[in-house]
Amino acid sequence: MEVWASALSKTRTLLKQVFSPSVGDVDELNTEDLEEILLRSDVPVRLVMEIVDQLDSAPRKISRKEILRDLLLKELGATTPFSWPIDKTPFVVLLLGINGSGKTTTAAKLAKRAMQHGHKPMLCGSDTFRAAGSSQLKLWSEKIGCDFVGGEMGADAAGVVFNAIDAAFIKGCDPVIVDSAGRMHTKTPLMDELPKMCRSMDKRHAGAPHEVWMVLDASLGQNSVIQAQQFNTVVPLTGIVITKLDGSSKAGFLFSVRAELNVPILFTGLGEDEDDLVPFNPEEFVDALFGDSERG
Ligand SMILES: Nc1nc2c(ncn2[C@@H]2O[C@H](COP(=O)(O)OP(=O)(O)OP(=O)(O)O)[C@@H](O)[C@H]2O)c(=O)[nH]1
């Protein structure tokens, strides 16, 4: 897929230093270089060691590239493509993450995708920390043409999400996509607000939020996994969205997400526009890393 190929160009440039076009040829592979490059693109150390071991012990006639591809795919695990359930009316997704990770943009992109699949989404702007927090999402809702409920600066975020679900019931909106304020995983009072928001949603609509997705900035690499672990202890995560994969040379950290969080990667952001969000596809991702995506 073309989008993956260009988005992963930075990480791929690293890998291409190891894999020449005739990659199957064992003599072309320098395991030490590969090890260094995988580590530089933030592939977890444990996995790099496993790869090096397997490559060293594999029969010489087996393509090194295929061994590597299989190991990387195995690490990502099977992914079930996400589709909007229609039996929760409304289905509620809470997006969270640290400052600037891409939550607001992702909320808009998700709403656009939901509309393309025939749904009537509502965007909820619960970022009441900053004056622009909620209005930024309101502008997006006007651009893509969907309903919006937000809160003034300083308003109680738990109250805003309650109101949004309330409005979704009245207007027949489904899903409700809740954008939240950016918060550092180390700031206790702000982190405490998240379970409060969840309780408020559940009060208005038992079972909500149905999904809690952490939005991770790919350019932060391995650090973002540590952040996600912290968020996960405060509100259990059900999915991950990786943003800014288009500008990152650290795409290798995706291999840690599954192993260390055991939460599926559902979508990836490959640009700043509302259409730049694609479902995560492990095969396309791995092939794009090698520059093979043209073939499929
Ligand atoms: N290149 C690229 N830029 C992105 C992507 N997603 C978001 N951005 C940009 O990242 C910046 C921050 O995005 P926001 O959506 O405002 O991030 P946020 O998490 O809501 O930020 P706070 O509310 O301040 O915590 C903006 O300039 C976005 O255009 C992406 O997938 N690719």
Ligand SMILES: [Mg+2]
């Ligand atoms: Mg925001």
